[in-house]
């Protein structure tokens with residue numbers, strides 16, 4: 001059975017920089033000088049999915065999310081422009 005490719009997203013407005021996510025998932029999350037997360041890669045390899053889910057669960061302000069990778073890519077690009085005919 002194949003698992004859907006998942007990606008991490010950080011809500012930078014909600015994030016309070018506690019840094020717990022980086023402690024639990026250092027393979028994918030580093031911290032900047034102020035303790036806010038920097039994603040090394042937003043795509044979560046299947047081998048790290050359980051760790052990523054745990055990092056999401058412990059975020060005290062629900063700022064970290066796991067989303068399906070195609071949706072994550074749409075989010076990153078923003079709305080698709082409509083071409084005039």
Ligand code: SF4
Pocket residue numbers: 010014015016017018019020021022035036037058059060061062063064
């Ligand atoms: S655990 Fe949540 S609040 Fe803390 S740094 Fe990570 S995303 Fe931000």
